[in-house]
Amino acid sequence: MDVINTENLGKRYGQVEAVKGVSFSVREGEIFGFLGPNGAGKTTTINMLCTLLVPSTGEATVNGYDVRRQRNEVRRSIGLVFQDPTLDEYLTAEQNLRFHAYAYGVPKGTRERRMRDLLTLLELWDRRKHKVRTYSGGMKRRLEIARGLLHHPRVLFLDEPTLGLDPQTRHRIWEYLQDLRARENLTVFLTTHYMDEAENCERIAFIDHGEIAALDTPDNLKNAMGGDVVTLKAEDNELACRELRQRYGLAPEVRNGMVTFSVPQGEEFLPGFVRGFEQRLLSIGVRRPTLDDVFLKLTGHAIRDQEADAVEQMRQWRR
Numbered sequence: 647m648d649v650i651n652t653e654n655l656g657k658r659y660g661q662v663e664a665v666k667g668v669s670f671s672v673r674e675g676e677i678f679g680f681l682g683p684n685g686a687g688k689t690t691t692i693n694m695l696c697t698l699l700v701p702s703t704g705e706a707t708v709n710g711y712d713v714r715r716q717r718n719e720v721r722r723s724i725g726l727v728f729q730d731p732t733l734d735e736y737l738t739a740e741q742n743l744r745f746h747a748y749a750y751g752v753p754k755g756t757r758e759r760r761m762r763d764l765l766t767l768l769e770l771w772d773r774r775k776h777k778v779r780t781y782s783g784g785m786k787r788r789l790e791i792a793r794g795l796l797h798h799p800r801v802l803f804l805d806e807p808t809l810g811l812d813p814q815t816r817h818r819i820w821e822y823l824q825d826l827r828a829r830e831n832l833t834v835f836l837t838t839h840y841m842d843e844a845e846n847c848e849r850i851a852f853i854d855h856g857e858i859a860a861l862d863t864p865d866n867l868k869n870a871m872g873g874d875v876v877t878l879k880a881e882d883n884e885l886a887c888r889e890l891r892q893r894y895g896l897a898p899e900v901r902n903g904m905v906t907f908s909v910p911q912g913e914e915f916l917p918g919f920v921r922g923f924e925q926r927l928l929s930i931g932v933r934r935p936t937l938d939d940v941f942l943k944l945t946g947h948a949i950r951d952q953e954a955d956a957v958e959q960m961r962q963w964r965r
């Protein structure tokens with residue numbers, strides 16, 4: 647069964663077409679990732695699905711409810727973790743959760759038990775009586791996940807759940823999500839611009855400039871690259887590129903001072919190539935393609951750039 651369904655879903659802000667009519671579905675119990683660079687339209691898409699933004703074009707259903715006409719039903723059936731923190735820093739974890747339970751009409755009887763289960767699972771039980779402003783970034787994120795799940799939603803939406811967290815904390819958050827998915831048959835829809843994290847999703851959609859560039863499992867996306875990626879550094883990279891084009895009919899590109907190209911089978915290609923190559927090689931390596939390679943091939947640019955790093959830094963400082 648499809649838990650999320652969109653058909654030509656789009657959003658325009660004045661002249662900016664933030665989301666250009668995307669169509670996709672998310673299956674029940676799936677961890678589905680929306681992967682794209684800054685400004686790609688990830689938050690705008692999530693906000694339309696969560697009924698926080700009215701679409702300019704198209705249709706969407708979440709849990710079978712129409713995001714335009716059944717907003718309350720959609721809202722009651724989903725949990726949401728926003729890109730930017732929305733906890734009350736001057737309240738304790740417990741108080742934040744109780745407030746949410748009240749807003750969602752969670753009955754008192756089930757509320758305390760659910761709070762205990764979630765706080766225990768997310769390893770916050772011991773800190774439940776402390777004010778949120780004393781929490782680390784990772785603890786705040788965990789509390790937001792607990793809050794998002796308090797009213798037993800069928801789908802959890804997370805907008806960049808691990809942004810700005812250190813690698814260990816990011817890894818833990820993924821463990822919690824996988825655990826929760828298994829326990830509650832939860833469907834998880836998340837956005838990220840971390841490629842390594844997208845590998846944890848069952849399926850991912852690459853979004854770029856408001857359009858879906860590809861949608862499949864991480865393995866299928868990488869296999870579709872058809873082969874291995876060779877990276878080399880020559881004394882003169884430009885000359886090396888010319889030789890690769892003319893003699894081998896390859897399509898090399900220079901990125902970060904390295905020449906990169908794809909070949910069907912790296913280990914067969916490499917020995918003969920190294921013997922016959924006329925440029926002096928400083929280094930050469932072969933590897934399986936990553937999602938970064940796939941994104942680059944599909945869109946012509948890398949998902950992370952310096953600008954994205956700077957934006958992320960700023961977000962981290964703001965926290």
Ligand SMILES: Nc1ncnc2c1ncn2[C@@H]1O[C@H](COP(=O)(O)OP(=O)(O)OP(=O)(O)O)[C@@H](O)[C@H]1O
Nearest residue numbers: 659662664682683684685686687688689690691729
């Ligand atoms: N309220 C708004 N008014 C005008 N333009 C907007 C508004 N919100 C978003 N945009 C524009 O829409 C586009 C998509 O923005 P969106 O926030 O959905 O991207 P994103 O993929 O979530 O990016 P990020 O990775 O930075 O969170 C951007 O060009 C952005 O500038």
Ligand SMILES: [Mg+2]
Nearest residue numbers: 688689690729
């Ligand atoms: Mg965003």
